[in-house]
Amino acid sequence: MKKLLNDPAAYADETLAGLCCAHPEFYRLSPESPRVVVRPDSPVQGRVGIVTGGGSGHLPVFTGYVGRGLLNACAIGDVFASPSADEMAIAMRAANGGAGVLRLYGNYGGDIMNFEMAGEMVELEDITSSTVKVADDVASASTAERAKRRGVAGMVYAFKIAGAAAEKGFDLDKVTRVAQKAADNARSIGVALSPCIVPKAGKPTFTLQENEMEIGMGIHGEPGVRRSELKPANVVADEMLDAILSDGAVKGGDRVSVLVNSLGATPLEELYILFARVADRLDKLGAQIVMPLVGRYATSMEMTGASLTVLILDPELEELLRAPAECAFWKVG
Amino acid sequence: MKKLLNDPAAYADETLAGLCCAHPEFYRLSPESPRVVVRPDSPVQGRVGIVTGGGSGHLPVFTGYVGRGLLNACAIGDVFASPSADEMAIAMRAANGGAGVLRLYGNYGGDIMNFEMAGEMVELEDITSSTVKVADDVASASTAERAKRRGVAGMVYAFKIAGAAAEKGFDLDKVTRVAQKAADNARSIGVALSPCIVPKAGKPTFTLQENEMEIGMGIHGEPGVRRSELKPANVVADEMLDAILSDGAVKGGDRVSVLVNSLGATPLEELYILFARVADRLDKLGAQIVMPLVGRYATSMEMTGASLTVLILDPELEELLRAPAECAFWKVG
Amino acid sequence: MRVLEGRLTMITIVDVRDAISRIQHQVQQTADDLCARDGQLGDGDLGITLEKAFNRLAEIGPTLPEDLGKAFAAAAAAVSKVSSSSFGTLLATGLLAAAKRSIGKTELHSTAVPDLLRAACQKMSERGSASLGDKTVLDAIDAAARALDSHPKDSVSAVITAVDETLSLFRDRQCKIGRARIFSDRSIGLDDPGMVAFRVMVGALKSS
Amino acid sequence: MRVLEGRLTMITIVDVRDAISRIQHQVQQTADDLCARDGQLGDGDLGITLEKAFNRLAEIGPTLPEDLGKAFAAAAAAVSKVSSSSFGTLLATGLLAAAKRSIGKTELHSTAVPDLLRAACQKMSERGSASLGDKTVLDAIDAAARALDSHPKDSVSAVITAVDETLSLFRDRQCKIGRARIFSDRSIGLDDPGMVAFRVMVGALKSS
């Protein structure tokens, strides 16, 4: 766990500058802030704008998903820290094509406070907005307290579906409704094997013994549900899938999408080993996997571990999931 | 550095099974071997087939690049080990559409011996074939001994360009010629910060002290050119770029593609920090960057570190690089 | 400080500027300590957040308008620009609440201060979904407001005493909100860093 | 072993099958040692490679045709199927070279063995781009061929002596090829594992 960086304080800014320099067709830095990334063609007049925001250190989340059929703009904070309300307001303005703006982000205290503040700021400028908070991490609160859950990799599905809805010209209410449905239908859980280093802190976010893993650990190292010895991949896959299925049952005939996501260091090889098991289990339940995603979609820099997300589809969600979309990290259609 | 796996001996097989299960539109296991992955539409009658082969543990290399406008088939060995000649022959048969087969792979002793043996095997079946060995790692031998260099991330460019040439219907000679040109024009160098674990070995491939890095280390942990304390990202980028430029000068007006590649654990954030520096340096030289690639294109499982590849383009290579292509990990056009 | 010590008086923009510069000065002395306290339970940035906020406020101090509502609103905007951590956002939220109650006024009677604090506290509680009793800065602000109700004349000292008592009262309880919540067991025996930050701010208002 | 000991004789498929089963037996005893030796310089799989190759050869032994050319070719194909490590591929390459020289023959005179070894060695050298003197199995094979030239009657013992001498001769030199090349300094003082593997194979042919 060592890092290639210049100044820890410049980590987020240098990352964003490099990102926009490498992919100008997808990402443009706002002239008003080096922490706001905007789609070059945004705002699209008459279309609902989708904005998100959150800390650095999770690429492709958050800003990587700015793109056609995805997000319009994103405000980015320091590593694992919320962007400011001011930056969020800049992102909202850049996303506003007159049809309203959906704030679609993960359920974290700091992000919520700042996005609410940003909403109040732009309200004065006659920008209508709505909010969907993604709270998909089943490890972070019980079924009864769903709304308290953290937002993790499931937000990738919400971005995709909301983005497709906006691209189709749905109005703000409808975009908000499908985004909320995607968020509600997504359930995730992660397993961490080793930590990452927040550049400014310079030390690991947590410690695990050489033979330990933690099921349910959060993407910033928030405590999980169970620490145990490192188990075989199939057992880990089962534990994750069981936690998800016991929260929201998947039945024969259901169509689901599945995201097997690396937290960073865990290689594709191991994701496919996990995927094979999850696919086998879902197959035995009679569920049909649609457009599975396996890779690094929502990370915590160089953390070792993986997360599993199951999104239960209905025809509307499936159509939006399959709709064309394009950013530097994900192309659909 | 911990791994999510079941049986170390089954690592490669389970990975490939999961890969083909997740993406049946791109990858099909050969009925003759669980270590040969074939494009579902291969062989394409009358088109040159492109095959590669090499060890597991480098995803998306090798087998991930089977796809439209890319490779037809791939033989995969155990982690960091060559596939057998037999498996390579199976891949060659699966790629043979009657117009010949290009064997396009990295310059490693085991792979060479087996691919030559495979060539002799299928020769008896009237399959014409040619060979291009990618030897892009400038750290592994001097300019005078170029042919001895190891093949690393530069092979991704060779796959793309050869695949596009085959897709355009070029004959075997011409496909071989452009693949060789791509291989000759690609130069790479890596920097390793921490090792990975080969599942069957169960221990790290090498050791580096907490504050050490090694410039030029190979993707299996082969010794590099210089071990030093960990330097700032810009210095690392400069050292890598300088090694490449001193081997093959880039001049004002040149058009180049650049691949900033993670060896596995190093996150996208840090790749973009490196990219920003490389882009700045090339800009100062007056070179134009075309279709830069930043991400995990050729890895060593969970190794920490990055590599830089510079591909010098001419109009023919640029056209082939930009031609449409699609696999689970890379879509162009 | 003229305003809050030993007498009832009218507060103007001059007093606000004075308060800002006193707090800015004090925060510089204590930033490291606040970071260390926050580091035990959270991400260790609280001192930096306060420094950034008050440095910025000190910068714009001279340009703040006489209208206290506008001044508080400008202060809120400034704080929300330089900070996104919880405390900064809550501070901005509180300032905005105070701004709404003060718009059009160039003077405020010192007896109005408890009400402003309560309005701020109320809005901060909504924004952060925290309640009194959750062991956050809110409990310190509420205690300050109550102290001012009962001791309108010896206000700064009374507030300091009240905040110190609140710190003691909550020390052995669990943090129920924010980053510290996830370490709620570890938070027993430790002061809530946000309360300590508020203590630093009111402490700065006492004449030396 | 009948063929190579104390007398000139004709080699048939029976002798080949016998040699295979003797070597398979011996390889099982020494696989761990070979892996350990390979582990010091390379990837530590040499013992496994030999085990897999000879287990497979022993399996197909009874089905090998009388035509020695076809038998060697079938053996080459079998080895290349189960192994992809250098030694396995070189073994298959050598067997294929021997096959080409033996096609159509059901008997081989024992004096023809040195030529077969040289043909194999030549083809293996091409395939692996290694030369004699690079401290590889090639040097041991070459030494074996030369020993057979000069001692056609006491062949196995002569080969064993020659291979042992070759091991000593190269021990303090650097490996110049294969995985061991990258650790070429470390290879000084260590036997080349491939030579040791060849020593195990010929050792197995000596009657106990």
Ligand SMILES: Nc1ncnc2c1ncn2[C@@H]1O[C@H](COP(=O)(O)OP(=O)(O)O)[C@@H](O)[C@H]1O
């Ligand atoms: N939701 C909340 N409601 C009220 N106060 C809070 C809340 N979250 C944090 N705080 C206060 O802010 C302090 C931490 O501030 P800060 O370090 O800025 O938070 P963070 O860095 O976790 O965003 C806490 O000690 C607490 O007093």
Ligand SMILES: Nc1ncnc2c1ncn2[C@@H]1O[C@H](COP(=O)(O)OP(=O)(O)O)[C@@H](O)[C@H]1O
């Ligand atoms: N190119 C080569 N030419 C000749 N012999 C070789 C070559 N490469 C390896 N060998 C021999 O094979 C032995 C190692 O075999 P093996 O373990 O199968 O190699 P690896 O696992 O590195 O592919 C070496 O000790 C050497 O004797």
Ligand SMILES: [Mg+2]
């Ligand atoms: Mg904090």
Ligand SMILES: [Mg+2]
């Ligand atoms: Mg913070």
Ligand SMILES: [Mg+2]
């Ligand atoms: Mg070996």
Ligand SMILES: [Mg+2]
């Ligand atoms: Mg090997």
